[in-house]
Amino acid sequence: MRLTALLAAALFWLAPVPALAEGEAAAIVAANRDQIEKPSRQSIGQVVTALAASGDPMADDILAAWAEKRLVVRKADQALFLATPEGDGFALTALDGTPAGTAAKAELTALKPNAGVRSVISSALVQFTLSDPDPAKRRAALDSIARDTSPETLAPLRASIPTEDDPGLRAQKERLERILALRFDPDSAARVAAIRALGTDTALDTRAALNPLVATTRIAALKAPGGNVARVLVPGRDLTEAEAYDLLVAANLAPARLTAEDQRAALVANIVEGKVGGVPVADLNTEAARDRAYTALEASGAVPVAATDDEAAKVLAAHRFYDVFTEPDPAVTTAATDALAKIDRKVAAMQAVDLGLDALSLAAIYFLAAIGLAITFGVMGVINMAHGEFITIGAYTGYVVQLFVPDYTLSLLVALPLAFAVTFAAGVAMERLVISHLYRRPLETLLATFGISIALQQILKNVFGTQARPLTAPAWLDGALTFNDVVSISYIRIAIFLLALLFLLFFLWLMKRTRLGLEARAVTQNPAMAASMGINPDRIAMLTFGLGSGIAGIAGVAIGLYAKVTSEMGADYIVQSFMTVVVGGVGNVWGTLAGATMIGSLQKLIEFLNPSNTLAAQTYMILFIILFIQFRPRGIIALRGRAAGD
């Protein structure tokens, strides 16, 4: 029957499309009224095919209504209508498409085709929608087929390909046809061809279609099974002996081993006058004694005989273990395995690209978080432990701005310079009040700034509370730039990357092209000499510190856009920032960039290798850095020679 439908459909598609056939459908229905009212799966195919082939625009409405049990007979005149629920009753439409008033439910009898008939109808319907003149409808039909694959859709899909004139849709149809064919085509060669034709398509649905083909089940048997064997398993190598034995037990090929609990229960149940099988209860505190007692009980027949280790080993040796493909056709499984291997290689390459993008964006974040730290460290030899709190202050500034400026784009434009200004001022104040009194005492400075860090963090906590505050990105930063199912990157991360790039350029310009940069470099290399040449180191220190802190504020806004804003947020980045500075080397923007890139990539790489455990990733990263310091104690890009001091 299906073949007939198929043939008819094929004929129909080969024949020129009838120009207009209005009323044709109604005529076909009228001619086959008996069949339609009392359809059988065997014979209804021709009617459905005829309807489908009629070219009447009403045909698919009629078929759809029929399948949905909305094709009704009006009891009064036995006429057929399409019914649409409306109020208490139904609105009726005649088969030629003209409205025919309404009717109450009691006035109508619905035709109720059985499931078999309905599937014939829906298959025909697919054909309709796949060839609908409206490309949007065709696309929707394709999507629905792809979502819910079934063998029935293969034929109509195939049939619709030759007439598809939209190249995009056609490619989609061909692709879907292959995915369906490799699963449902009855012909083995056609399935293999479909698998080959898919090539190295990395899309998720391809992989989802291929994976079931290579699914295996694990079985135990005395000799090789007749199925499509994927591989032979050796106990002890491919699976543990306990697992192998469990397989045998599951297949009823061997008795279950005696578990410690069962043995214990059996012994307890057979305590007679303080003894079990002749062994005193007090002695049963080793496994050997319990085994002895149990053997004695076995001998007396009090307990069932359990397999001993020797017996278990014998049974294991007597059986073979196999992974067997669920898919019986070896040609298909081989082709699918090959295809998956190729796809896996390609996916791995894509993942490497994706990982690279992730690493790059993480590096951008670390760069933003660390550059301020690196500058102050380089120019002043001061490690600012409160740098993390400056990041937090920047993020909270963004949050407060959003409370007053509801437009997210505008608030971001206000927040960035404002965060810079706030943290710049905080940095300058801190430099003047504390750090300038502690020059030449780097360790004291470290601790004093740490005191400030404790106090600031607690003040922020007291003011803003412990719960996370939102810093919402504008809508145009939502979503991600997606290249394919594997490679994608969110717009926020791209924006942060661009921001980091902007700051890199800014710093290069500042350091190489401005008076401030020249003086700062002079102070970095030889403060005493710089001072004797009329550079005011105090002013330079103040400005650098302010600048470093200001960038921390901007980094705070950027980080706050995708992470939660809490009083401890800065502290989460501070250690990575330190690491970036240590690894990168001091007093050089490129060093910080290299450090950030290295730390970011490394963290992503370790996370990739051990995805379940980001904590371990950080542990290993720090271990790596400690080892790295062994080889480059002064960082990747370090001042060398006499300028490096020593």
Next chain:
Amino acid sequence: MTALLEVSGVSVSFDGFRAINNLSFSIGPAELRAIIGPNGAGKTTFMDIITGKTRPDSGTVTFGPRSISLLGLNEARIAREGIGRKFQRPTVFEDQTVEANLILALKAARSPWKVLFWSPKPADLARVRALANEVGLSGHLQRKSGELSHGQKQWLEIAMLLAQEPRLLLVDEPVAGMTPAERAQTTDLLVNLAQDRAVVVVEHDMDFVRRLDCRVTVLHEGAVLAEGSLDHVTRDPQVVSVYLGRG
């Protein structure tokens, strides 16, 4: 006469700048030698190489009767081999007493365990007193060395060097900031020391070098330009052009 220190073919460069260029130098076990040269001639780097602070890119440095190579050794190890160095500005441990400074320098085992269980024997204390006496600090043993005058610190440092009993003494501009009387005293001390050990003096002050009355090595651009008596090298036209030409 076998040399105590033998430096041969040593080169070192910092970021492309050749601070020392194929330099060779040797000094006997009991010899006083002055090294002069214009700024940037590589005098300090030369001392850094000998004391292990800077690793040369090529060349060999051997020391002592057994001619051990100094290149693989760290600063502390080289110092224990018997090379003492006096820096240009006095570096004493200002937070500690003069006595503690001298005890630190006293020739004795240097490893942490031995130092932990070390306690001064009468002979050690006598040696400390003798050294303090020699440099005129005997009344100041219990004072913190940070309280000493600049000149006294110089003397304390010299006493510390003597306490180390080095076989080779490297002295960097010893008379900078000294009064004429102290200069004369220093001259006598250095000449006296060179009786039984090698002493290398790096100095700018030609009068002082003349008073030392010893062989002079002239460094220029990281290499030996001339060597001999002061009169000999000052007649050398190359030396004259380097000093006059470069100021």
Next chain:
Amino acid sequence: MTRSFLARTPSVLIFLAALAVFTLAITLLSEGFGAGLISTSFVKTLGKTLCLCLVALAMDLVWGYAGILSLGHMAFFALGGYMIGMWLMYARTEEIVVTALAQGGLPATPEEVQQGIATQIFGVVGSSELPAIWTFAHSLPLQLTLALSVPGLLALVFGWLAFRARVTGVYLSILTQAMTLALALYLFQNDSGLRGNNGLSGLQNLPGLTDTSQDLVSVWFFWASALALGLGYLALAWVVSGKFGSVIRAIRDDEARVRFLGYPVEAYKLFVFTLTALVATLAGVLYYPQAGIINPAELAPIASIYLAVWVAIGGRGRLYGAVIGAGFVSLLSSLFTSGRLPDIPLGPVSIAWVDWWLVILGFSFVAVTLLAPKGIGGLFDRFLHIGTPDRKGAPLGPDDGSLQEQEAQE
């Protein structure tokens, strides 16, 4: 230098006497052995404070004397706690498991006991296997050996790597901080074998002493802590009093110069770092049975920084300063964070001490660093008229600045 050690350092005797009097007084006032005027929980607090004083001593040696600002010593402290905690928890669980299994009719086999302990301890992280690091947890002597050797070995390896590479100054501080963080993050994992962020708990229950009241146990631990502090003080005072102390202070002030005197500076630093790590570990071994619980948060880098804060407030470079700082600040801290102090009403808002204590601590720490670098211990100097050298050397000329630059970069 000829006088005996104790004669040279009278402060040791004064300190030991004060400690003895304090211990006696607390014992007489405790619930376990005396008038009951001091609650058991306060005895525990005092005992813990003594342990903190001990670790502060270690910090003072490594930072105040040798100039190594380690931000990792609380990691050794906590590791010691973990190590002893493993035994306490294992032994205590063993008692419970054996009792429970005896109810089942048969005497337990060693395997059953092992399994029972493993399930009991690791059920919380979804495991029923005893990790390999618990191999020695059944034996107190073995585990105590581990308690001292594992942190000691860690300090040795880390110190060797760091000092060998001549990492100094702020770099070293940050590296030690990173080490602490790495360790904490590692322990936070469930599969670290130490119950992840649950940590170890119930450590106040001594195995075999289930019926002994905590009133007594707390005083015992108080005594042990006082003894450890006394012995630790004596030992460290001896270490710093002689030539060794002179060498490490010289390293602190100018390590390059010490090198040219022939001292293997790295070996000294490693020695001090490892020795103080061991002292810190010992303090941790005594601290955590009194605290009763340990979790990875105890290793957070911030704990080590607080340690530095205590020592700085107490006064660096003098052992009693460290003890005073640790005692004063940690007791004050537990007072302020206990919530027992009334809030200060300020019109519409009221200020809770719990919320503002850290702010006060942070700023007073900055103030101490700026205004009183010698900390509380500096007050003793003023009292005893021990001044700084009354005449600092003349400015060292234009090279002065470059020296600072060098310090900063190292």
